[in-house]
Amino acid sequence: MTYFKSNASAFVAVLVAGTMLASPTIAQTLKMWGPENIANPETAELWNEIKAGFEANNPGVTVEFMPPTGTISNGAVQAAIQSDAGPDVVWTNSGIGRMTVVVDAGLVQPLTEEYKSGWSEKIFPWLDAQLKGNFNGEIYEVPDGLDALGIWYHKDMFAKNGWTFPDTYQGFLDLMQKIEESGMQPLVAAPNNTGSAGHLFGLVLQVTAGSKVMGEVVSGNLPWTDKRVVAGFTAFRNLVERGFIKPEMASLNFDAGTRLFLSERAAMFVGGPWFIALARGADYPLGNLGYTTMPSDLPGESIPTGGIGWSYMIPTSSSQPELAREWIDYLLSDEVMKLRAEHPTSSAIYPRELTDVTPATPVMLDIFKAASDGVGYNPSVYVPGSTIDTYYQVIQGLISGQVTPEDGAAQIEATMHKAQ
Amino acid sequence: MTKGPENTLARQNSRGADPARRLLSAEKPGEDGFFAAIGFLLPALLVYGAFTLFPIFRTVWLSFTDSGGYNTAASFVGLDNYTALATDPIAWRALWQTVIWLVLHVVLAGGFGLVLALMIGRLRNAQVLFRAGFFLPHLVSLGVVGIIWANIYDPYFGLLNTSLDKLGLGFLQQGWLSDPTLVLFSVNLASSWQGFGLYMLLFLAGLQNIDNSLYDAADVDGATEWQKLWYVTLPGLRDVMTFVMSLALINGLKGFATVFVMTNGGPFYASELITTYIYRLAFQAQQHGKAAVLCIVLSAIAVAITVAFNRWRASGDA
Numbered sequence: 001m002t003y004f005k006s007n008a009s010a011f012v013a014v015l016v017a018g019t020m021l022a023s024p025t026i027a028q029t030l031k032m033w034g035p036e037n038i039a040n041p042e043t044a045e046l047w048n049e050i051k052a053g054f055e056a057n058n059p060g061v062t063v064e065f066m067p068p069t070g071t072i073s074n075g076a077v078q079a080a081i082q083s084d085a086g087p088d089v090v091w092t093n094s095g096i097g098r099m100t101v102v103v104d105a106g107l108v109q110p111l112t113e114e115y116k117s118g119w120s121e122k123i124f125p126w127l128d129a130q131l132k133g134n135f136n137g138e139i140y141e142v143p144d145g146l147d148a149l150g151i152w153y154h155k156d157m158f159a160k161n162g163w164t165f166p167d168t169y170q171g172f173l174d175l176m177q178k179i180e181e182s183g184m185q186p187l188v189a190a191p192n193n194t195g196s197a198g199h200l201f202g203l204v205l206q207v208t209a210g211s212k213v214m215g216e217v218v219s220g221n222l223p224w225t226d227k228r229v230v231a232g233f234t235a236f237r238n239l240v241e242r243g244f245i246k247p248e249m250a251s252l253n254f255d256a257g258t259r260l261f262l263s264e265r266a267a268m269f270v271g272g273p274w275f276i277a278l279a280r281g282a283d284y285p286l287g288n289l290g291y292t293t294m295p296s297d298l299p300g301e302s303i304p305t306g307g308i309g310w311s312y313m314i315p316t317s318s319s320q321p322e323l324a325r326e327w328i329d330y331l332l333s334d335e336v337m338k339l340r341a342e343h344p345t346s347s348a349i350y351p352r353e354l355t356d357v358t359p360a361t362p363v364m365l366d367i368f369k370a371a372s373d374g375v376g377y378n379p380s381v382y383v384p385g386s387t388i389d390t391y392y393q394v395i396q397g398l399i400s401g402q403v404t405p406e407d408g409a410a411q412i413e414a415t416m417h418k419a420q
Numbered sequence: 421m422t423k424g425p426e427n428t429l430a431r432q433n434s435r436g437a438d439p440a441r442r443l444l445s446a447e448k449p450g451e452d453g454f455f456a457a458i459g460f461l462l463p464a465l466l467v468y469g470a471f472t473l474f475p476i477f478r479t480v481w482l483s484f485t486d487s488g489g490y491n492t493a494a495s496f497v498g499l500d501n502y503t504a505l506a507t508d509p510i511a512w513r514a515l516w517q518t519v520i521w522l523v524l525h526v527v528l529a530g531g532f533g534l535v536l537a538l539m540i541g542r543l544r545n546a547q548v549l550f551r552a553g554f555f556l557p558h559l560v561s562l563g564v565v566g567i568i569w570a571n572i573y574d575p576y577f578g579l580l581n582t583s584l585d586k587l588g589l590g591f592l593q594q595g596w597l598s599d600p601t602l603v604l605f606s607v608n609l610a611s612s613w614q615g616f617g618l619y620m621l622l623f624l625a626g627l628q629n630i631d632n633s634l635y636d637a638a639d640v641d642g643a644t645e646w647q648k649l650w651y652v653t654l655p656g657l658r659d660v661m662t663f664v665m666s667l668a669l670i671n672g673l674k675g676f677a678t679v680f681v682m683t684n685g686g687p688f689y690a691s692e693l694i695t696t697y698i699y700r701l702a703f704q705a706q707q708h709g710k711a712a713v714l715c716i717v718l719s720a721i722a723v724a725i726t727v728a729f730n731r732w733r734a735s736g737d738a
Contacts, residue, residue: 074684075703105488105706192597193684248575248595250687251603260576386705397688402600 030323031064033080034091037277037345038065046343054330061323072098073388074193081107081315088318089327094141094311095381096134097388103140104385108313110138114325122332123351127308140313142328145348147272147309148371149199149378154264155290157184163267165292167302169207169235172295176244185266186244190257191396198380200270201395202305204239205232207296211303211376218382220420224413225406233405237398250400258282270294272309273367276347291366304367306375307382310348384419387412482712494709501709510689511714514697518673518721521608521693525672529612530664533619538653541627551624555617562614566681569610573597573682597683600690607691611678615671619664626660627653662733669725673718694718 037043051063070076071093078101080086090108092098102108111119120128123143131139151165158164161182166172176186191197206214209228216222217229224230239245252260261269262282269275279289296302312331314324330336337354340346344360349371359365383391390412397403403411483501487494505511540550557565572579573596581593596606630653638648654661676695679685685692685700692700694714702711 073704075699078703078706101704101706192686246575246595248598251573251575251595251597251683253570256570256574256576263577265576386707389700389704393686393688396686400598400600400687400690402688402690 027060027062028320028323029062029064030089030320030327031066031087032089032091032327033066033077033087034068035065036068037281038067040277040281040345042343042345043277046340046345050331050336050339053335054327057330058323058326063327068092072101072385078102078105078107081317084317086315086317088314088320088324090313090315091144091310092313093309093381094143094313095307095309095378097379097381097383097385099134099141099311099385101385102313103135107316108140109316109318109321110140111142111314111325112137112139114329115139119329119332124353127351130308141308141311142313142332143308143311143351144331145274145308145310146351146371146375147274147306147378147381148304148349148367148375149203149270149272149306150291150293150304150367150370151203152261152269152271152275153267153290153292155288157264157267158290166295169295169297173242173244176239177242179267180243185246185260186268187239188252188257188261188266188269189245189249189395189399190252190254190260191249191392191399192251192253192256196254196257196271197395197399198392199272199305199378201236201398202378202380203270203294204236205229205379206303206305206376207294207298207301208232208235210298210301211305214305214377214379218377218379220416224409224416230405230409233398233409236395237405240399240401245399247400250396272304272306273347273349273364274309276361276363277345280345286361286363289363291363291370293370300373301376303373304370304375305378306371307378309381383412383416386419387415390415479712479715482708483716485709487708487712488706497709501713505710505713510692511694511697513689514685514692514694515717517604517690517692518675518694520604521675522669522672524605524608525612525615525675526665526668528609529615529671530619530668532612532616533664534623534657534661536616536620537623537627538649541624547624551621554620557614558617560614562611562677563681565610565614566678569607569613569678570597570682573606598687600687603683603687603691607678607682608675610682611675614678615668619668622660622664622667623657626657630656662729666726666729669729670722673722673725 035043035047038047047065051065054063055061066080066087068076069080072078073093077090077092081090081102099108115128115131119142123131127143127146131141131143161178163175163178166175179186187200189197189200202214209217209226209232213222213226213228217224217226222229240247249257257269258275258278259282260266262279262284271278276286276289279286293302293304312328314321314328318324337350337352338357340348341350341354341357342360346359346364347361349367379391380388394403394408394411398405398408482494484496484498485494486497486500536550536554540547540554543550560568571577573581575581575593575595575598578596580596584590584592594602597603634652634656635648638652643651674695675693676699679691679693679696680699683691685696694717698711698714698718701707701714
């Protein structure tokens with residue numbers, strides 16, 4: 001019996017060793033939360049090409065894309081990570097506010113060592129410095145797309161009506177008055193879910209108070225109740241009172257707001273370069289899309305707001321963090337960046353300067369030009385995570401007339417103070 | 421031949437009369453099925469413990485900590501979360517709006533279910549058709565219902581406002597989901613639309629149980645249709661009504677999906693419910709301790725409603 005057992009064990013050992021020799025690579029599946037529009041055939045084609053390149057360099061590895069069901073702002077990313085069946089890499093909307101939520105909850109891994117080993121050279125130096133200042137020197141994200149929020153408009157509509165963008169904020173109000181009188185909705189606000197109304201509100205705050213003041217406010221060095229900032233709240237409320245933003249817009253979500261603009265029932269929409277992808281998805285003629293900055297009475301303040309819009313992160317629940325790091329390293333390569341930047345679906349400002357790249361969509365050049373003098377602060381991505389919800393709710397309150405500019409500013413300041 | 425009924429009775433008496441003697445007797449627990457019973461109960465107990473008792477105790481524990489979720493160390497903070505929420509105006513607003521939501525759900529879903537059941541209850545051939553048709557919305561998930569109704573309510577492209585405009589009733593157009601005074605009603609209507617079909621079926625079942633001879637007697641007495649409804653039908657539906665009401669109250673307390681999809685609690689918290697605020701705290705702000713407090717509050721309300729309702733029902737039966 002003992003003889004039989006030892007022979008059987010030897011047979012099994014030989015079988016296992018033989019199997020291991022026959023297949024030297026271990027099958028691994030790397031799951032990434034994203035890309036956002038993977039259902040779009042053009043997007044899928046691009047990302048399948050990127051994935052194929054990585055899989056060819058890493059035999060036995062399969063990359064799977066998880067179509068995102070939401071963002072950090074609505075809790076979908078956190079729920080996915082905490083489910084333990086979540087992704088190895090998350091690619092989602094970021095910015096310090098959203099990052100604080102997942103970092104404080106211990107949901108993402110520090111990547112500081114990777115930055116020391118070379119990732120710092122793969123992003124703009126100012127971006128690297130900004131990331132190092134966020135979490136006491138620890139870095140948890142790899143920026144992928146930078147935002148530059150400005151005003152999108154219909155070129156043909158403006159040309160037909162003889163509307164042009166002025167240099168002053170008062171001129172901008174006059175322009176909206178003309179648009180309103182023509183029966184067209186001047187501006188879209190869509191505050192029901194994340195982002196959209198925050199973009200518009202942040203832009204109004206910046207052109208009223210100035211980017212320097214807003215930088216101090218979002219970093220907590222100046223209170224939201226500062227009279228220059230409250231003047232921005234008042235300017236926004238004034239847009240509602242003059243009918244440029246309708247109170248019923250308080251219920252619009254991002255999709256409904258986009259639909260209102262792309263159906264040419266509204267003249268202007270505030271968004272970043274990513275809006276091109278949405279317009280393309282809706283079969284809107286991209287040549288008709290115009291992009292400009294919001295006029296300001298303050299010198300040099302007619303610039304986009306922005307910040308880090310999209311980042312890669314590695315969840316603490318990832319079962320193969322090393323492979324996840326290799327994947328991100330591959331995404332930061334010149335080969336992948338250039339491929340993405342020149343693809344028709346490209347609608348991002350990448351985290352480092354790319355030379356010899358011609359964007360497939362000409363309006364991207366207008367965005368690069370608008371952002372060439374720098375971008376201001378989009379509060380949606382800079383305020384702490386625990387403040388951001390109050391920030392969005394106050395915008396809804398201003399549009400629906402439930403809160404005054406002074407009270408709204410005080411409420412945001414109260415949560416900001418608590419967060420600090 | 422010694423195991424007759426008398427013998428069994430004697431054994432039972434001896435157990436009841438003298439536990440000490442039973443302990444000293446040679447009879448083992450397994451002989452009367454003790455271990456078999458444990459064996460049968462164990463799987464259910466394990467499932468109950470893992471999926472009901474453990475989460476309850478865990479939630480209570482979380483409510484006394486500053487847990488930020490997942491990988492963070494949670495420290496004991498005593499009653500801090502309770503006192504913080506006691507002074508949180510949004511929590512109070514969400515609580516009050518949850519009460520309004522409950523009442524609206526009972527009235528709209530329960531009431532509509534009753535009215536429809538009364539309307540189609542007497543139909544012979546077409547009842548199946550109407551019954552199936554009215555029950556269909558109940559088969560649609562609340563998330564999908566939310567998306568459908570959010571589009572119906574869209575102020576610019578929605579079916580409701582555009583229909584009003586086409587009918588020359590443009591003056592009735594509203595921001596159904598943006599007006600703070602309307603939003604809770606609008607969302608509740610969508611939620612009730614999904615729920616009324618089930619209540620209608622329950623009422624129909626109740627109507628079939630009412631003795632037809634009571635209607636015959638009412639006819640003989642010359643009762644009007646209204647009197648028959650008031651004195652025969654509604655009293656005959658009393659048991660079903662109490663059941664539907666408790667079901668509607670519990671379903672109302674669970675209201676979440678339609679609000680989350682249609683308004684996300686807005687505008688400016690005007691449709692925030694306890695459930696949506698729990699989600700906001702737990703999964704958006706990662707304040708699991710505070711979210712746990714609200715879970716306990718919600719459970720306490722559910723228990724209080726159930727107990728109060730059962731007592732009220734019992735007093736009526738007496």
